Amino acid sequence: MxxxxxxxxxxxxxxxxxxxxxxxxxxxxxxxxxxxxxxxxxxxxxxxxxxxxxxxxxxxxxxxxxxxxxxxxxxxxxxxxxxxxxxxxxxxxxxxxxxxxxxxxINNEKKIEYKKIMKESKLPENIKVYIDSQAQNKYPNDYFQRVKYTEELIEFYNFIKK
Structure with a gap:
């Protein structure tokens, strides 16, 4: 049950x-x-x-x-x-x-500055061409670095010249 x-x-x-x-x-x-x-x-x-x-x-x-x-x-x-x-x-x-x-x-601004530096520098033409070619070879597209490098080369040349 x-x-x-x-x-x-x-x-x-x-x-x-x-x-x-x-x-x-x-x-x-x-x-x-x-x-x-x-x-x-x-x-x-x-x-x-x-x-x-x-x-x-x-x-x-x-x-x-x-x-x-x-x-x-x-x-x-x-x-x-x-x-x-x-x-x-x-x-x-x-x-x-x-x-x-x-x-x-920035590159465009530095490009203008770079051209201005090259014009204002009191270097012989062959030295300007050499510095320009060295800067272009080392920094082909970076004008910021190219301006720094160019200024260093110009200072170095002026130092050697003295």
């Missing part, structure tokens, strides 16, 4: 839980459908953010697409992740561009 009662109670509890488990499965399925539409929406938003960030930083549509394709190969097609990496890559590129602009500006 006790066994029968035990079987009865266990089977009743199990049968009572069936609708709850079915409802849970239905809720899970509808939840994943909602999640998939949310995921697609989030991916579209992330892609739009990527494009707007690229345009804001002055990149062309082709460059944006090339960068996204490169990041897709590296990180997969999750645009949320791609956006994060794209954001940092673009920020690094813009920092480098700003540095390059500053360097070009």
């Amino acid at each position: 006790k066994e029968f009662l035990l079987y009865f109670i266990i089977s009743t509890v199990l049968i009572a839980n069936v609708p709850e488990r079915v409802n849970n499965n239905i809720e899970k399925n509808s939840y994943t459908q909602d999640n998939s539409s949310i995921y697609v929406r989030d991916q579209e938003r992330a892609y739009k953010r990527i494009v707007s960030l690229g345009e804001k930083e002055g990149l062309s549509k082709e460059k944006i697409d090339n960068e996204v394709a490169r990041l897709e190969k590296k990180y997969g097609t999750d645009y949320e992740i791609i956006y994060k990496h794209f954001y940092y890559d673009v920020k690094e590129v813009s920092k480098k561009d700003k540095k390059n602009e500053e360097i070009k500006k």
Whole structure:
């Protein structure tokens, strides 16, 4: 009798839980459908953010697409992740561009200063040509260093001359 009662109670509890488990499965399925539409929406938003960030930083549509394709190969097609990496890559590129602009500006100023030094120096023409060629060979693109080096060579020549 006790066994029968035990079987009865266990089977009743199990049968009572069936609708709850079915409802849970239905809720899970509808939840994943909602999640998939949310995921697609989030991916579209992330892609739009990527494009707007690229345009804001002055990149062309082709460059944006090339960068996204490169990041897709590296990180997969999750645009949320791609956006994060794209954001940092673009920020690094813009920092480098700003540095390059500053360097070009300084180089142009030093270029003018370099020409002024060469004109104002009271050296014979053959020495000027030699100093200029030495400075160009040693620092072909860096006028900041070239000005320093030229000044050192002029001082050295004046020291030897005395």
